[in-house]
Amino acid sequence: MTAAHAGGCRCGAVRFEVSAEPHHVSYCHCGDCRRASGAPVSAFVGFPVDQVAFTGKALKMYENGPVTRSFCGICGSPIAYVDERLEDVIYFTLGAMDVPADFPPTLHAYVSEQLPFLHMPDDLPRYSKTSVKRPDGTVP
Ligand SMILES: [Zn+2]
Ligand SMILES: [Zn+2]
Numbered sequence: 001m002t003a004a005h006a007g008g009c010r011c012g013a014v015r016f017e018v019s020a021e022p023h024h025v026s027y028c029h030c031g032d033c034r035r036a037s038g039a040p041v042s043a044f045v046g047f048p049v050d051q052v053a054f055t056g057k058a059l060k061m062y063e064n065g066p067v068t069r070s071f072c073g074i075c076g077s078p079i080a081y082v083d084e085r086l087e088d089v090i091y092f093t094l095g096a097m098d099v100p101a102d103f104p105p106t107l108h109a110y111v112s113e114q115l116p117f118l119h120m121p122d123d124l125p126r127y128s129k130t131s132v133k134r135p136d137g138t139v140p
Contacts, residue, residue: 005047007079007097009072013058014079016092020051025094025103026131027120030110036062036069037078040115043094044081045103052090086132107131 003017024046033042060073066084071077081091094100107124108114109131125131 005097005099005102007092008056009058009075009077009079009096011058011072011075011077013056013074014072014077015055016079016096017053017055018047018051018092019053020048022047022103023089024091024132025105027105027108027124028110029108029112029114029118031113032064032067033081033110034113037093040118041120043103043105044091045094045097046089046091049082049088049090 002019004020005018005022006016007018008015022045024044026044026046028042028044034040036042058073059070059079062069062071068082068084070079070081072079077096078093079096080093082089094103094105097103105124108120108126110129111126112128
């Protein structure tokens with residue numbers, strides 16, 4: 001596999017490589033991401049899951065309904081998000097990428113849950129809820 005992009009956690013125990021370009025880069029303002037990250041807004045980079053290779057044994061999972069978030073079991077860095085209804089894709093936390101500046105977000109999701117004091121004056125599309133429709137029509 002020829003890595004186009006790579007990333008990992010704070011301590012280096014979790015590493016990954018991706019051999020594709022992202023199909024999705026977004027901000028998420030939802031409360032679930034806020035809890036999981038500790039940050040007022042999160043950002044994600046979406047790739048085809050079959051183009052991703054992990055190395056290291058420290059990756060841990062936390063399942064919440066159809067959504068599984070992964071993180072480093074040693075340093076706790078959030079790594080990725082998968083939704084079992086979107087089985088072909090994986091969303092890495094933008095901050096886990098080695099070169100996060102390569103992934104400018106193209107939209108805001110869940111602005112209905114955006115914190116009132118958070119101002120991001122850009123012209124990107126804003127979605128009240130999810131920007132990615134689940135095949136069964138529900139939203140996360
Ligand atoms: Zn780590
Ligand atoms: Zn979210």
